Amino acid sequence: MKKRVITRRDFLRVAAMTPFAGAFAYGFKIPEKMEAERRAKVVLIRNKNALISFKKPDPVVIQKMLDDSVTALLGEADPINAWKKFVKPSDIVGIKSNVWGPIPTTNEVEQALKRRIMDAGVAEDNIGIDDRGVRKNPIFKNATVIINARPARTHHWAGMGGCIKNHIMFVPLPSAYHGDSCADLATLWYKHNLKERTKLNVLLMLNPLFHGIGPHHYSDKYVWEYKGILVSQDPVAVDATGVRILQAKRREYFNEERPLRPPAKHVYLADSRHNLGVSDSDKIELIKLGWNEGILI
Amino acid sequence: MKKTACVAIFLFHIGLLSLVAHKGAHKEANKTNKTYNILFYYERTEGARIMGGTAKDEKITLGDLLPQEINGWKAEGKDEIYDPQTIFDYIDGAGEVYRSYNFKQLLARRFTKEGKPDIVADLFDMETSKDAFGVFTHDLEGEEAGIGQGSTYNGGLLSLWKDRFFVSLYSEEETEDTRKALFALGEKVASSIIKEGKKPDIVSLIPSENLTEKSAHYFHNHLILNYHFYVSDENILLLDQQTEAALGIYRENDEKSYLLVVRYPEVNKASMAYKSFMKSYMPDATELSLIQTEDMKWTAAKLQQDFIIIIFNAPSRFLAKGIIEELEERIKKYN
Numbered sequence: 001m002k003k004r005v006i007t008r009r010d011f012l013r014v015a016a017m018t019p020f021a022g023a024f025a026y027g028f029k030i031p032e033k034m035e036a037e038r039r040a041k042v043v044l045i046r047n048k049n050a051l052i053s054f055k056k057p058d059p060v061v062i063q064k065m066l067d068d069s070v071t072a073l074l075g076e077a078d079p080i081n082a083w084k085k086f087v088k089p090s091d092i093v094g095i096k097s098n099v100w101g102p103i104p105t106t107n108e109v110e111q112a113l114k115r116r117i118m119d120a121g122v123a124e125d126n127i128g129i130d131d132r133g134v135r136k137n138p139i140f141k142n143a144t145v146i147i148n149a150r151p152a153r154t155h156h157w158a159g160m161g162g163c164i165k166n167h168i169m170f171v172p173l174p175s176a177y178h179g180d181s182c183a184d185l186a187t188l189w190y191k192h193n194l195k196e197r198t199k200l201n202v203l204l205m206l207n208p209l210f211h212g213i214g215p216h217h218y219s220d221k222y223v224w225e226y227k228g229i230l231v232s233q234d235p236v237a238v239d240a241t242g243v244r245i246l247q248a249k250r251r252e253y254f255n256e257e258r259p260l261r262p263p264a265k266h267v268y269l270a271d272s273r274h275n276l277g278v279s280d281s282d283k284i285e286l287i288k289l290g291w292n293e294g295i296l297i
Numbered sequence: 298m299k300k301t302a303c304v305a306i307f308l309f310h311i312g313l314l315s316l317v318a319h320k321g322a323h324k325e326a327n328k329t330n331k332t333y334n335i336l337f338y339y340e341r342t343e344g345a346r347i348m349g350g351t352a353k354d355e356k357i358t359l360g361d362l363l364p365q366e367i368n369g370w371k372a373e374g375k376d377e378i379y380d381p382q383t384i385f386d387y388i389d390g391a392g393e394v395y396r397s398y399n400f401k402q403l404l405a406r407r408f409t410k411e412g413k414p415d416i417v418a419d420l421f422d423m424e425t426s427k428d429a430f431g432v433f434t435h436d437l438e439g440e441e442a443g444i445g446q447g448s449t450y451n452g453g454l455l456s457l458w459k460d461r462f463f464v465s466l467y468s469e470e471e472t473e474d475t476r477k478a479l480f481a482l483g484e485k486v487a488s489s490i491i492k493e494g495k496k497p498d499i500v501s502l503i504p505s506e507n508l509t510e511k512s513a514h515y516f517h518n519h520l521i522l523n524y525h526f527y528v529s530d531e532n533i534l535l536l537d538q539q540t541e542a543a544l545g546i547y548r549e550n551d552e553k554s555y556l557l558v559v560r561y562p563e564v565n566k567a568s569m570a571y572k573s574f575m576k577s578y579m580p581d582a583t584e585l586s587l588i589q590t591e592d593m594k595w596t597a598a599k600l601q602q603d604f605i606i607i608i609f610n611a612p613s614r615f616l617a618k619g620i621i622e623e624l625e626e627r628i629k630k631y632n
Binding site: 005006007008009011012013102155156157158174175178180181182183213214215216217219220221222256261262263 | 385388389390391392393394395417419436438439451452453454456465467469470471520523524525527528529530531533551577578590591592609
C-alpha cells in the first residue's frame, strides 16, 4: 500500500477539530482509524531537594523519589515488592543509561536503580549499566530485563531525546534512523525484543534541557532545575509527558508558543504509526507526587 | 483601491520595498569575492594532505586557522578530524545539519585552563562560501558579535562564518572570562581566514526588513526546510543537494508568515516539483494557486521558470497574491 503523504495541513485540520490544538498541531496525531482503547499510567514525582547543586543529584532523595514513584506506578506499598514485579532473581538486567556529557543519567540514579534490582534478588554480577557499549556488553546481550533511564532534553534532529530514543545504541547504525527527523525511531523497539524486555522507563526531569543551540545543541542557559522524575512502563507515554513539560517550559521562557524544533513527532508516531505506546494525554493517567511549585503541567 | 493599499502596507512591512538597498549590498559583496587563491590542505594528526585550492603562493592547514592558546586557555590533546561519515561519532544527530550543507571536514580542538571551563572550537570546511553562510543561517539566535562575515553570540556559543568556513566556539560553562576568550578566539580565527566569501544570490530575493531573525535561511534539502517550517513528511518539493532555497520568516503582531523561494537546476525539475507540491499540499486550490488553509491563513504558490515561490501563512488572500506578484517581478529582474 502506498504511504500517505502527511503535510502541515493535516495537522491544521486536526488542530481545528480538537480542543487540544496546541498539543496536537505538533503532535502529528492523525485520526486515520478508530483504535482499540489503550491507556497508560505515568508518575511524575518532584522534590525540591533533589539536587545538591547544579546538575548534582542527592542520592538519598533520588532513591526515595524512585521508590515512591515506582510504588505509585504499580500500586504497591513496598518498593522492593514493586521491583519484584519487574525482575526476578534469575534475571539478567541491563540498566540502559545515557552518558551524554552535559546531562548524563548520573551515577546517583544508576546506583539507586541497581540497589533496588539487587534488593529484588538479582545477583550483582547479573546487573550491567551501559550506554554506548550495549551491543558488545555481555550483560546486555543476554539481558532478560532492561531498565531504561535517561534525562529528558531537546534534540537537534529528533526534537526530543527521551526514553524511546535511548535504545538507539542497540542498533548497529543509529544514523539509519535519522530520516524525516527520526520519525520512525519506534521501530527499533521491535528489534532485539526491546519492547518486551524493557520493563521500566525512567525519564529524568531533574535538570532538563528545554532548548539547544550550536553543533553540540547545549548551553547551561537553557537548563532549568525542574527536580522531577517521570516513570512509566510505557516509553511513549513517558516521553509524551516529557514533551508536554518541555513545551510548557519553552512557552514560559520565550513568552510565546515556541514548538520544539524539529517537532518530536517520533513520540507521536510511536503511537499512531507503530503502536508502541500511548501518546494522547487524554489516555494517560498522570499521577503527580511531591513538590508542586512550577510543575508546568 | 483598498486591495492595493493593503498589499502596499504589507509589502512595506515585510520589507519588499528594500530591494534597491539589497542590490547595492549584493554588488558590494561581489567586489570582495575574488578568486580563492589559497592552496588548502589539512592534517589528520600526522602529515598533511592536499585537499583543494587554486593557487600556489600560500599553504594553510585547517589546524593553522586556530591558535594554540587564547587568553590562557591552551590547546589540549590532538585535534580531532571528522568527515560526513564519521561526524555522528562527534555530534550525534546534529551531524545531519552539516551533511545537509555538503560539509567536507570538521576539525575540533579543545582548550583548557586550570580552574576554568573548557572551550571547544569546531572549524567546519564547508567547501563553498554559500554553504558556510547557509549553515550559519541554520541557527541565528543571539546577539550580533561583529566577527567575520556574520556572527552570533548566545549562552556561551559564538558562531561565525567567513569564506568557506563555519566556526563554532563553545564554552562548557559561560562566564565573563570564557566570553572574553571566545570573542578573542573568534577574532583570531576570522583574521586567519584571509578571504571573504560570497553569499548565495537567492538570498537577495528575500526582503530583509522585518525578518524575525538576522537573515533569511539558506539551504538545499527538505530536512532543513522542515526544521524551520514543517511542510510535509515527504519531500513534496523535490528538494535535493542541487536545489537552492531561501526562507524568510516574518512576524506581524503575533502571526508569522513564511516566504520560500526555491531555484532548481532545470526548468523541468521546477515544473515537476511544482506539480508535486500542488498535488500534495494544495489539491483544492481553485484560483491562481491560492488557498485558505485550515487555520484561516493563506498559502499561495507560483512556478516561474526554474523558480518556485511559496508564501505560507499570509494573513489575507490579497497579501498572499501581492507578495507572489512582487516576487515574480524580483525574479524577472534577477534573471
